[in-house]
Amino acid sequence: MRHLLTMASLAMVVGSCWIGALGAWxxxxxxxxxxxLSVPATVGTISLTIAIFLETGWSSATIKGIVVCAVLVASxxxxxxxxxxxxxxxxxxxxxxxxxxxVEFVARQEKS
Amino acid sequence: MNLxxxxxxxxxxxxxxxxxxxxxxxxxxxxxxxxxxxxxxxxVCALLTVGFRRLPFMDLPLTLALMSLGAGLVFARFLERDx
Numbered sequence: 001m002r003h004l005l006t007m008a009s010l011a012m013v014v015g016s017c018w019i020g021a022l023g024a025w026x027x028x029x030x031x032x033x034x035x036x037l038s039v040p041a042t043v044g045t046i047s048l049t050i051a052i053f054l055e056t057g058w059s060s061a062t063i064k065g066i067v068v069c070a071v072l073v074a075s076x077x078x079x080x081x082x083x084x085x086x087x088x089x090x091x092x093x094x095x096x097x098x099x100x101x102x103v104e105f106v107a108r109q110e111k112s
Numbered sequence: 113m114n115l116x117x118x119x120x121x122x123x124x125x126x127x128x129x130x131x132x133x134x135x136x137x138x139x140x141x142x143x144x145x146x147x148x149x150x151x152x153x154x155x156v157c158a159l160l161t162v163g164f165r166r167l168p169f170m171d172l173p174l175t176l177a178l179m180s181l182g183a184g185l186v187f188a189r190f191l192e193r194d195x
Contacts, residue, residue: 010115013159014122017152024148025129030140033133037144040151048158055116055162064170068158068177072151075181079147079188086188087140 002054009051016044030087034080041076045069116163124156143184143191150180 016039023036045068052065089095130152133145157173 007115010119010159013155014119017123017126017155021126021129021148021152024144025133030138030144033141033144034147037148037151040148040155044155048155052158052162056167059167061162061167061170064174065158068154068170068174071174071177071181072154075177075184076147076151079181079184082185082188083140083143083147083191086143086191089192090140 006051006054009047009054012047013044013051016040016047020044031084034084037076037080041072045072114163116159120156120159120163123152123159126152127156139191143187146187147180147184150176150184154180 020036020038020040023039024033027033027036049062049065049069053062056062085095092101127149130145130149134142134149135145154173154177157176158170161167161169161172
C-alpha cells in the first residue's frame with residue numbers, strides 16, 4: 001500500500017512538472033507563462049514531500065523536504081510577482097495601475 | 113534503477129522545454145524560463161538524492177531553492193530597465 005502511494009505521489013510530481021513546463025512553453029505571453037510556474041511549485045513539491053515521507057518516515061530528509069517545499073511555495077509567489085512587475089515596468093515604464101490599462105483597481109481617494 | 117530515478121529522469125526531461133524558453137524569444141520569456149528551470153532543477157535534485165540513497169544530500173536542493181530565489185530577483189530587477 002505504501003509503495004502504491006509513493007508511486008502515485010511520484011507520478012503527481014512528474015505530471016505537475018510536465019503540465020507546468022508545457023503550459024509555460026506553449027503560452028504566447030510571458031505573463032500567461034508565469035501562471036504555470038505555480039503548478040510544479042505547489043502540487044509538485046507537496047507531492048514530493050509526501051513521497052519522501054512515505055519512503056523514509058520521519059527522517060531528516062523529510063524535514064528538509066518540508067523546508068524545500070515551504071521555500072519553493074513562498075519563493076514562487078515572490079519570484080512570479082517580481083517577474084510580472086519587471087515585465088510590466090519594461091513594457092510600460094511603470095508598474096502602477098493607471099486608467100486605460102484595462103486592469104480593475106480601486107482608485108485612491110484624494111484627501112479634501 | 114528505482115522509481116525515484118525514473119521520476120527524476122521524467123522530471124529532468126522537462127528541462128528541454130525550459131531550455132527552449134531560456135534560449136529563444138524575448139527577454140521576458142527567458143526570465144520565465146529561468147525561474148521554471150530552477151524550480152525543476154530543485155525537484156530533480158531532491159528526487160536524485162532519495163533515488164541514490166544519499167539522504168544527507170537533501171541540503172543540495174534546499175540550497176538551490178534558496179539561491180534560485182535570489183537569482184530570479186536579481187534578473188527581474190535588471191530586466192526592468194537595464195537589459
